[in-house]
Amino acid sequence: MKIYKESLDAMLAIVRDYTQQTTDMEIERRVYDIIAEVRTNGDAALKAYSEKFDGVSIEEFKVPQEEIDAAYESLSDDLKAALLKAKTNITEFHSREIEQGFVDMDTPGIIRGQKVIPLARVGLYVPGGTAAYPSTIIMTALPAKIAGVKEIIMVTPPQKDGINPAVLGAAKLAGVDAVYQVGGAQGVAALAYGTETIPKVDKIVGPGNIYVATAKRQVFGQVDIDMIAGPSEIGVIADDSANPVHLAADLLSQAEHDPRARAIMVTTSESLANVVSDEVERQLKLLPRESIARPAIENNSYIAIMDSIEDMFTVMNEVAPEHLEIQLPDPMNYMSLVQNAGSVFLGAYASEPLGDYVGGTNHVLPTSGTARFSSPLGVYDFVKRTSFTQFTKERLEEVAKHITTLARTEGLEAHARAIEVRFEK
Amino acid sequence: MKIYKESLDAMLAIVRDYTQQTTDMEIERRVYDIIAEVRTNGDAALKAYSEKFDGVSIEEFKVPQEEIDAAYESLSDDLKAALLKAKTNITEFHSREIEQGFVDMDTPGIIRGQKVIPLARVGLYVPGGTAAYPSTIIMTALPAKIAGVKEIIMVTPPQKDGINPAVLGAAKLAGVDAVYQVGGAQGVAALAYGTETIPKVDKIVGPGNIYVATAKRQVFGQVDIDMIAGPSEIGVIADDSANPVHLAADLLSQAEHDPRARAIMVTTSESLANVVSDEVERQLKLLPRESIARPAIENNSYIAIMDSIEDMFTVMNEVAPEHLEIQLPDPMNYMSLVQNAGSVFLGAYASEPLGDYVGGTNHVLPTSGTARFSSPLGVYDFVKRTSFTQFTKERLEEVAKHITTLARTEGLEAHARAIEVRFEK
Structure with a gap:
């Protein structure tokens, strides 16, 4: 896997280049x-x-x-x-x-x-x-x-x-x-x-x-x-405490979906980056879908080495991955740093495929950076809301002047008259 | 205003004809x-x-x-x-x-x-x-x-x-x-x-x-x-207890927005239909924006006379109006019959312009029938959700077989291996 060791700003620019979208x-x-x-x-x-x-x-x-x-x-x-x-x-x-x-x-x-x-x-x-x-x-x-x-x-x-x-x-x-x-x-x-x-x-x-x-x-x-689904993505934030064999397997689990899939790891550990990169290559050769996963790994995937935990999250929030694994000690502590991610997997045993099938959370998730503004598919996607208002005559009268002022400012005379007609003798 | 007195099925077909959308x-x-x-x-x-x-x-x-x-x-x-x-x-x-x-x-x-x-x-x-x-x-x-x-x-x-x-x-x-x-x-x-x-x-x-x-x-x-906003709409459900002067003023308050705006009243009372129609014409002539409101009233607006309260709501749910006034006695009783409407105004004094300005509810509302599936603009439109999952090794092991079964059924071997690698000696 490609390994970057860049400043935070340079890394953010690289992330943006990978996420450009086009329409045909x-x-x-x-x-x-x-x-x-x-x-x-x-x-x-x-x-x-x-x-x-x-x-x-x-x-x-x-x-x-x-x-x-x-x-x-x-x-x-x-x-x-x-x-x-x-x-x-x-x-x-x-x-x-x-x-x-x-x-x-x-x-x-x-x-x-x-x-x-x-x-x-x-x-x-x-x-x-x-x-x-x-x-x-x-x-x-x-x-x-x-x-x-x-x-x-x-x-x-x-x-x-x-x-x-x-x-x-x-x-x-x-x-x-x-x-x-x-x-x-x-x-x-x-x-x-x-x-x-x-x-x-x-x-x-x-x-x-x-x-x-x-x-x-x-x-x-x-x-x-629902959202327009793009290729699958996994982001992994890990330090030296994580198991590189697990990490590589998790990265490949998303890479096997699509040659356009993306597997991105951010770490503070240069040695972990190197071991995971080698391990990805080793496991990749053994996969039945190697021909799909390989272009995903080689063209769209990378490991970024960053200086601090904060920088790791800044980069990952720019990626806004569909799936995010946090493989750090006490991973729940870092939920406050997550701004953009579809579904987060915490710790060594919340491997991403758990969420694909039986974890309970939804696997229809925002891709291609859309976790910036959208959510996992949920019950809230299948309802809509209707507001309702009832005012007595007295309550309407109290605000009548405000309504007619705003209506006339906006040039909407019939709006003003609909209120006034109710108070005419 | 055009007045229809049709069977429920015929009226529903007429409603559908009015709501066709096109793209250019x-x-x-x-x-x-x-x-x-x-x-x-x-x-x-x-x-x-x-x-x-x-x-x-x-x-x-x-x-x-x-x-x-x-x-x-x-x-x-x-x-x-x-x-x-x-x-x-x-x-x-x-x-x-x-x-x-x-x-x-x-x-x-x-x-x-x-x-x-x-x-x-x-x-x-x-x-x-x-x-x-x-x-x-x-x-x-x-x-x-x-x-x-x-x-x-x-x-x-x-x-x-x-x-x-x-x-x-x-x-x-x-x-x-x-x-x-x-x-x-x-x-x-x-x-x-x-x-x-x-x-x-x-x-x-x-x-x-x-x-x-x-x-x-x-x-x-x-x-x-947010939703793509179409021309404004008002739907009114009224019976003989409603004041026709108020009703006409409310219908015109939306008609003045746009020549493509729609004002639709459904009533069980033929006499109310006739009086409101005449009253709309009388008030229309006095409006500064008559040239905008008149084509809205003449081309896109109508009054439908129906046999029952249930039929009135069936027709109005097909319209799915941006704004719905329910001018019936005890209007709150009918909220259960509302399937599709952006914002509902209950009773004689909740005139629609109240909601445009100071009622408290939002005035950015679904138009063109989109109240079938969308909501007033709200706080919920400016947040997104992120799900998270943490499993211990033992909990993952309990469901590991289910995950690998599903993954292999779907031909996703790397998904299965990401789980199994965690339990290898």
Whole structure:
């Protein structure tokens, strides 16, 4: 792995260079055309795109319930047990995220508050092929269930040899109400606008390729979306107390996701940096996905040697990693230094894959530096708020002058009159 | 106003026809080019666009603090008092929106939780000219302040005769840290990517024209944004107990915002529908902004006569209005029927303009049907969450098998090894 030993400012500039994002206008336009076509021609457009992009001719988009039930039954006992454990732990953790509204009745004659209301219908996007992760289905569907969403539907690209049974089984376990076999930008468009067979949803969540991500961005506003998922990332903050074999294995666990994945370690120890770098190379050669992990390690990953604990956190907050491991003694003490990270793993035994599956926290996390402003997927993503206000005549009269002053300052005479008309004789 | 008396299904179809949204690919491309130019050339691009679009040659983007202080001092006592009252009430209400993280330590050996962290820097977009509303500045800046955001900056288009003092005064009152005179898509691009003089932010909030809205959508992902604001809307649910003069005035208060604004009333009373329709016409003729309000009323607004209270709410939930007035006896009883609305105004004296200024609730609200999935702007929009997990070796060992089973099902061998390496002799 590339090792940097730079000043703090120089290191921050290097971090920024690694995180530049770009948009491709050609993809934007192709996705725009696909969405327009689905809006106009509905199911017929979906059929045409499925033949063109997936090479599959679809008669029925909706996967029959019997196929879903059979898929679940076909799973091994070990896999069922693992999925059930994940479900239990995710449910436990996410139940703490349930939010309540409030009512403020402190002032006589005024009632004000906020009501928290679950979204009515949510759509999950699940990628096809090797990126079809059953764990992601439970990570996206369960928070929606816990929030009280009434209907959860799922789209996933059709496969020549049928949809992965683990995906269908996880959908059943997570309480998904219907599965439709349609993917890509056309699948996103169907969820956003609805077709003859697929109902439109209020929010679309889940990862996908660049076409899916672009489509999600384009339909944002028509429906809500979760964050646009980029390549996986792991950041590790470690000192000499950490085990380099563990560190290397953790760095590689994210590198194996994607050639564009990033594994970044920051340490105060030059010797640890060297040992981990060698250990990454040793373990990398033994990995079945070496061809994916190697470009991730060689092109996007690095170790930075810094002078102090504070500088390590400053650099890592600039990275704003999806996953952050703090492998320092008494790691909880450093939570106050974390400004930007999706999910933090504390100490020697909170290895990042724990959080991917059964730790209880969500694994749908902000990537590409978006932890600066966004959160792990949670129950709060599947509710919205409505505020409400009731004033008596007397209470309105007390503030009437302020309202009419502000309205007229803004040139909004009808606003002022709506108040005044209530006090005319 | 147009009056419909249709079956529930027919009325729902009519509502859907009114709420269709479109995107303009030509505007998308022009905005894309502007953003690319600002990313490449920074301040020089901003200067060129300000000359081209605003007809103003800018030397210094940053408005001097003395100019801001002087603007505040120049405001009338009435306006200062109104802004201060608004600030007090908004602060009171929004302080209830502060969220806490949590720590789950119920299982020995496991610590899991969530930390709520304020965004570091937020950018407000404030439109120029007649749409420069001081009230919107306090509605956007105060929740960010209450959330704990350290730095709030504002961009607003340059004006040939200087920026509106009410806008600068409100910025001072709301605690905005810096004001830059740059607007349009280029202003949004500057906030998203930063230039030599304007620092990049974590989130951009505030309304704007179609170029601003398109730019916000395009930079979403690089930064967070609030919802894309469409034309204003008011929905009114009323029966014979309501005062038609008040109702007409309230409908017009939103119609005067924009020729594309929508004012929609649903009632069980045919006679009320007729009287309100006539009263709207009578009051409309007396409005200074009649030329704006008339097309809004004639093209986008209507009254629907329905058979029952339930049907009124079903239709209004399909509209999903930005503002909803419930002018029925005991209006609070009907909050349970509200699925989709930005802010609800209950009873005869909660006229909608109360919420625009001093009621305490936020006036930045979801429009164009987006109340289906989004919320009033609030303190929750200016924080993000980070989850954290700590497991002892024993606790990890208990779930190790589940993790490796799931990892290998998903073809992620390095994930499995990151766990197993911790238990090797």
